[in-house]
Amino acid sequence: MKATMKDVAKLANVGVGTVSRVINGVKVKKITKEKVLAAIEELGYEPDEYARGLKTNKSNTIALILPTIWHPFFSEFAYFVEEALSNLNYKLFLCNADGSYEKEKEYIQMLKQSKVDGIIGITYSDIDKYISSNLPFVSIDRHFSEKVAYVTADNFVGGQLAAQELITRGAKNLAFIGGNSPYPNETKNRKEGFESFCASQNMNVKILNMLEPIQDLETHLRTFFVENPNIDGIFAINDFMALEVIKVLEKLKRIAPQDYQIIGFDGIRIAQKKDFLLSTIAQPIPDMAHKSVELLVKMIEEKVLPERVVLPVKFVQGNTTGKKIKK
Amino acid sequence: MKATMKDVAKLANVGVGTVSRVINGVKVKKITKEKVLAAIEELGYEPDEYARGLKTNKSNTIALILPTIWHPFFSEFAYFVEEALSNLNYKLFLCNADGSYEKEKEYIQMLKQSKVDGIIGITYSDIDKYISSNLPFVSIDRHFSEKVAYVTADNFVGGQLAAQELITRGAKNLAFIGGNSPYPNETKNRKEGFESFCASQNMNVKILNMLEPIQDLETHLRTFFVENPNIDGIFAINDFMALEVIKVLEKLKRIAPQDYQIIGFDGIRIAQKKDFLLSTIAQPIPDMAHKSVELLVKMIEEKVLPERVVLPVKFVQGNTTGKKIKK
DNA sequence: TTGAAAGCGCTAACAA
DNA sequence: TTGTTAGCGCTTTCAA
Numbered sequence: 001m002k003a004t005m006k007d008v009a010k011l012a013n014v015g016v017g018t019v020s021r022v023i024n025g026v027k028v029k030k031i032t033k034e035k036v037l038a039a040i041e042e043l044g045y046e047p048d049e050y051a052r053g054l055k056t057n058k059s060n061t062i063a064l065i066l067p068t069i070w071h072p073f074f075s076e077f078a079y080f081v082e083e084a085l086s087n088l089n090y091k092l093f094l095c096n097a098d099g100s101y102e103k104e105k106e107y108i109q110m111l112k113q114s115k116v117d118g119i120i121g122i123t124y125s126d127i128d129k130y131i132s133s134n135l136p137f138v139s140i141d142r143h144f145s146e147k148v149a150y151v152t153a154d155n156f157v158g159g160q161l162a163a164q165e166l167i168t169r170g171a172k173n174l175a176f177i178g179g180n181s182p183y184p185n186e187t188k189n190r191k192e193g194f195e196s197f198c199a200s201q202n203m204n205v206k207i208l209n210m211l212e213p214i215q216d217l218e219t220h221l222r223t224f225f226v227e228n229p230n231i232d233g234i235f236a237i238n239d240f241m242a243l244e245v246i247k248v249l250e251k252l253k254r255i256a257p258q259d260y261q262i263i264g265f266d267g268i269r270i271a272q273k274k275d276f277l278l279s280t281i282a283q284p285i286p287d288m289a290h291k292s293v294e295l296l297v298k299m300i301e302e303k304v305l306p307e308r309v310v311l312p313v314k315f316v317q318g319n320t321t322g323k324k325i326k327k
Numbered sequence: 328m329k330a331t332m333k334d335v336a337k338l339a340n341v342g343v344g345t346v347s348r349v350i351n352g353v354k355v356k357k358i359t360k361e362k363v364l365a366a367i368e369e370l371g372y373e374p375d376e377y378a379r380g381l382k383t384n385k386s387n388t389i390a391l392i393l394p395t396i397w398h399p400f401f402s403e404f405a406y407f408v409e410e411a412l413s414n415l416n417y418k419l420f421l422c423n424a425d426g427s428y429e430k431e432k433e434y435i436q437m438l439k440q441s442k443v444d445g446i447i448g449i450t451y452s453d454i455d456k457y458i459s460s461n462l463p464f465v466s467i468d469r470h471f472s473e474k475v476a477y478v479t480a481d482n483f484v485g486g487q488l489a490a491q492e493l494i495t496r497g498a499k500n501l502a503f504i505g506g507n508s509p510y511p512n513e514t515k516n517r518k519e520g521f522e523s524f525c526a527s528q529n530m531n532v533k534i535l536n537m538l539e540p541i542q543d544l545e546t547h548l549r550t551f552f553v554e555n556p557n558i559d560g561i562f563a564i565n566d567f568m569a570l571e572v573i574k575v576l577e578k579l580k581r582i583a584p585q586d587y588q589i590i591g592f593d594g595i596r597i598a599q600k601k602d603f604l605l606s607t608i609a610q611p612i613p614d615m616a617h618k619s620v621e622l623l624v625k626m627i628e629e630k631v632l633p634e635r636v637v638l639p640v641k642f643v644q645g646n647t648t649g650k651k652i653k654k
Numbered sequence: 655t656t657g658a659a660a661g662c663g664c665t666a667a668c669a670a
Numbered sequence: 671t672t673g674t675t676a677g678c679g680c681t682t683t684c685a686a
Binding site: 048050054059068070071078079083091093094103109114240268270274 | 374375376378380381386391395399402403405406409410413418419420421422423425430436437439440441442567595599601
Binding site for chain 2: 657658659
């Protein structure tokens with residue numbers, strides 16, 4: 001049978017209150033503390049988080065809602081969230097919404113009962129109305145109402161940076177390849193940043209912006225590049241899109257970085273310590289994760305108002321862009 | 328303020344016991360049930376999992392202990408575990424042990440307090456002594472004591488299959504490239520299966536088995552292939568190792584599948600719906616995940632004895648092996 | 655079929 | 671500094 005606090009108290013000849021104080025690090029006379037600790041040791045006592053949670057209305061658990069964990073961006077993000085959380089002695093509920101609005105809702109529901117202390121969410125549905133206003137929530141890449149904190153990479157500057165890097169590497173005919181999600185999110189700013197930089201340099205840009213979910217992506221891409229054969233500098237809305245572009249252009253006998261240059265966005269890697277897949281605008285995933293946790297915990301523990309945080313991106317030279325050209 | 332069961336009972340003019348029965352689907356007169364349901368609706372009542380857990384000693388939560396979520400094998404596995412669990416209304420604690428024995432131990436400790444109903448673990452340390460015998464545990468790819476269930480892919484047959492596929496594709500000089508983990512696990516059987524099939528065909532095999540953690544992998548590989556320039560059929564212990572081999576051989580101006588053929592193991596994909604990275608012996612990751620959950624839940628709910636399950640692997644033709652040669 | 659009440663293991667307020 | 675005690679929200683036994 002599992003030992004309870006009462007057992008410990010009896011063995012140590014103290015009251016349960018004292019045991020509780022020892023457990024919680026409240027000041028207790030040294031000699032008493034030692035007695036209690038000895039009793040705990042002897043009985044192999046472990047406090048019951050559920051009794052504690054019932055009493056304190058705290059669970060030391062936060063939930064991470066993700067579209068899917070089976071994606072290098074999200075799994076890297078989850079990795080660093082877990083890291084930060086475990087340093088703070090918080091536990092992590094993993095919620096895979098699987099791209100489904102229904103499942104997101106179900107999870108929110110479940111989380112309310114489970115008394116999580118807060119939520120970090122990358123969600124693509126209108127989740128904010130389901131969040132009770134007193135449950136701290138940090139949103140990634142998605143701007144909700146005033147009540148919700150959010151953390152995002154600087155997508156606009158990322159787009160500008162992509163344009164700049166392509167241009168300084170000698171690209172003359174630029175293109176943006178993107179998908180247009182029906183849900184509001186920050187990725188649209190990538191396109192805008194790209195276009196704005198190009199405009200400032202008086203460069204023309206071809207745009208291929210497909211509505212998601214994209215049907216028959218390959219055909220779209222192929223048509224676009226056949227119609228625009230002189231394109232030599234491409235910015236793709238994310239790394240996966242860039243890889244698709246590379247695949248299609250390979251079939252058209254065009255190879256980067258000799259025949260054209262391409263820059264993705266996200267900076268995904270297939271696993272820890274592996275290389276980036278291509279030249280890309282890398283999001284600061286570890287920072288985003290750490291910052292989200294920091295914000296959330298601040299909201300939980302100090303009842304602080306939500307903040308918004310925009311973190312800088314950086315260009316990573318991979319094997320799909322060439323050398324900078326000196327002016 | 329959050330509504331409690333008492334509020335519901337009062338509003339519905341019944342006792343709390345009756346509300347509890349309704350919540351838990353115990354038989355109650357239809358008209359009473361309707362009253363209660365109406366009250367629940369009106370108050371937006373949600374049962375408190377913590378109070379429930381305290382009473383029933385159940386949490387409807389299981390923990391998944393992984394070396395790291397930032398790895399396509401583990402994130403795919405986690406994806407399917409989550410899927411199975413969420414169908415059964417279980418929640419998922421994600422525990423990233425980060426390759427550290429210490430952190431694994433800490434997590435086990437934490438899990439005891441947190442009253443998880445069971446654990447699914449891919450662990451590489453001697454965790455079994457920390458698991459109290461009455462906490463259901465399913466181990467992946469690792470054979471513990473009799474008390475622990477385990478699920479694994481058929482590594483031995485996988486090795487045999489790799490040999491067979493290479494040979495039927497015309498490879499004459501075979502090699503195995505592996506890493507040797509200091510911790511016991513099932514991957515050693517891959518090598519044995521490979522060797523056994525080769526032996527049965529009277530084929531010679533060169534072995535490169537490096538002790539982990541591997542220092543200076545590239546040099547080892549390079550030396551090996553310079554010393555054995557005629558190797559034309561390679562089986563790598565896992566997909567990542569295969570990719571390293573490919574990288575090194577590329578520098579030696581050898582390209583698969585023209586100059587040699589190579590087969591990996593695991594069947595990792597960079598994300599859902601993406602292609603396999605190369606020809607490989609694919610583990611049935613979804614099945615493994617589902618089976619683990621099934622086993623674990625059976626152990627939890629029916630107090631059934633641990634089982635061991637070995638699931639079949641299959642060869643996946645990627646772009647690093649050629650066509651079968653007709654005899 | 656239902657209500658009343660005990661009690662799960664803990665924290666915190668209060669009293670000593 | 672410490673012990674005693676009420677009560678967190680629920681389930682479940684017992685009695686009606």
